[in-house]
Amino acid sequence: MAEYICLLNQDSIIIKAPKKNTLLLRMLVLVFAMVCGVYICSICVKQINFQTLTSNQSIQVVESPCLDNGIKLLEYPHVHYPNPKTFSRGECEHNPVRFFAILSMQRSGSGWFESLLNSHINVSSNGEIFSRWHRRRNISSIVETMDQVYNLDWQSSASKNQCSAAVGFKWMLNQGLMEHHKEIADYFNRRGVSAIFLFRKNLLRRMVSDLANSYDRYAKLLNGTHKAHVHSAEEAEKLSTYKPVINSTSLINDLVKMELATKAALASFNTTRHIVLYYEDVVKNPAKLNKVQVFLGLPVMELKSHQVKIHKGSLSDHIKNWDDVNRTLSGTTYEHFLYSDY
Numbered sequence: 001m002a003e004y005i006c007l008l009n010q011d012s013i014i015i016k017a018p019k020k021n022t023l024l025l026r027m028l029v030l031v032f033a034m035v036c037g038v039y040i041c042s043i044c045v046k047q048i049n050f051q052t053l054t055s056n057q058s059i060q061v062v063e064s065p066c067l068d069n070g071i072k073l074l075e076y077p078h079v080h081y082p083n084p085k086t087f088s089r090g091e092c093e094h095n096p097v098r099f100f101a102i103l104s105m106q107r108s109g110s111g112w113f114e115s116l117l118n119s120h121i122n123v124s125s126n127g128e129i130f131s132r133w134h135r136r137r138n139i140s141s142i143v144e145t146m147d148q149v150y151n152l153d154w155q156s157s158a159s160k161n162q163c164s165a166a167v168g169f170k171w172m173l174n175q176g177l178m179e180h181h182k183e184i185a186d187y188f189n190r191r192g193v194s195a196i197f198l199f200r201k202n203l204l205r206r207m208v209s210d211l212a213n214s215y216d217r218y219a220k221l222l223n224g225t226h227k228a229h230v231h232s233a234e235e236a237e238k239l240s241t242y243k244p245v246i247n248s249t250s251l252i253n254d255l256v257k258m259e260l261a262t263k264a265a266l267a268s269f270n271t272t273r274h275i276v277l278y279y280e281d282v283v284k285n286p287a288k289l290n291k292v293q294v295f296l297g298l299p300v301m302e303l304k305s306h307q308v309k310i311h312k313g314s315l316s317d318h319i320k321n322w323d324d325v326n327r328t329l330s331g332t333t334y335e336h337f338l339y340s341d342y
């Protein structure tokens, strides 16, 4: 564009200039040529600056002076130094930040798991941000939302602002995650997001919890408020008084579907950096939480949650048509669901 304008000017000068003043004319052309040259050069320099700046940002981790504290080469793409728009990271701006997403299914203990993570002084896990449909309407709104979270600009009760060392959120498979799995896996790989899979082994228990939670959504057993998670034994007991009826005709099929959904999620995100956890293992072995902290590059702390388990003890106490269910699952690969404790 600049060149085009310059040529036009030269032409018009040549046409209008009287023949006698050839020296003056030549001088004028020369001056214009110089001005144009300088102008074009300045544009080039600006573009080069912009390019180095952007490439600098993407490989910032490689050159960053903050990297002296023993982080292995392998982990470079997963270490970040976000520069939030909404606040200054202050004294923590040289602390590396890891990006994560907890990928799970409803009623698999992810609320409890997230509350444990958030009890860490340096973790911000911002909840189920994609439960709102408008944020997962299309891949651009998903990416925009994730960018905001990973830039530490997402405000929630879990925000720890300047000294977060790991930031993320909880994402259910049916909240647009599988629908856009390809683009999301690409995003995870591009931006160095680590996936934490959290599944439940006992899918029958998961089903009971799901049905009871759906029931409470309108029954509102706790003084007229619906609660998905509780913080006292009394509340847990009250919620567990409701015994769902399980459709034994579709039961096997429903269990198979859940298993397939889990497998599909693992396959879709197996190119990303990830860890697979099972709710039952975390309940039985709290040391699993240390593994998660190491995975996220956090200083290991004891993590605590105030949440209380709702459906305790034998499953036969929590299912109305137990005999039916027992008959349906006996002799199948799912039989052990009838007996396991969690």
Ligand SMILES: *[C@@H]1O[C@H](CO)[C@@H](O)[C@H](O)[C@H]1NC(C)=O
Residues within 6 Å of the ligand: 052, 053, 056, 060, 063, 064, 065
């Ligand atoms: C690129 O990053 C390095 C280290 O973070 C910094 O010293 C340098 O000034 C940056 N260069 C540009 C052009 O911003």
Ligand SMILES: *[C@@H]1O[C@H](CO)[C@@H](O)[C@H](O)[C@H]1NC(C)=O
Residues within 6 Å of the ligand: 134, 137, 138, 140, 141
């Ligand atoms: C995605 O949704 C937003 C509204 O949230 C809309 O403005 C935008 O055009 C949509 N993009 C695509 C690619 O459909």
Ligand SMILES: *[C@@H]1O[C@H](CO)[C@@H](O)[C@H](O)[C@H]1NC(C)=O
Residues within 6 Å of the ligand: 092, 095, 096, 121, 122, 163, 164, 165, 299
């Ligand atoms: C964790 O948070 C504390 C308190 O805000 C801060 O002093 C510390 O530097 C943080 N650690 C990391 C690894 O970011």
Ligand SMILES: *[C@@H]1O[C@H](CO)[C@@H](O)[C@H](O)[C@H]1NC(C)=O
Residues within 6 Å of the ligand: 222, 223, 235
């Ligand atoms: C429900 O009401 C009872 C009696 O008023 C009270 O003791 C209890 O704490 C309330 N529970 C909740 C969850 O608000």
Ligand SMILES: *[C@@H]1O[C@H](CO)[C@@H](O)[C@H](O)[C@H]1NC(C)=O
Residues within 6 Å of the ligand: 247, 248, 249, 250
């Ligand atoms: C149980 O599942 C079967 C098969 O999917 C279905 O036809 C039936 O309507 C279901 N029963 C109830 C009570 O939902």
Ligand SMILES: *[C@@H]1O[C@H](CO)[C@@H](O)[C@H](O)[C@H]1NC(C)=O
Residues within 6 Å of the ligand: 266, 267, 268, 270, 271
């Ligand atoms: C990812 O999953 C696909 C499909 O199940 C499989 O073919 C591939 O080997 C897996 N890749 C890794 C790295 O596990």
Ligand SMILES: *[C@@H]1O[C@H](CO)[C@@H](O)[C@H](O)[C@H]1NC(C)=O
Residues within 6 Å of the ligand: 316, 326, 327, 330, 338, 339
């Ligand atoms: C299931 O049914 C069988 C046969 O009636 C019985 O022996 C078994 O104890 C039942 N299992 C449970 C967990 O109730």
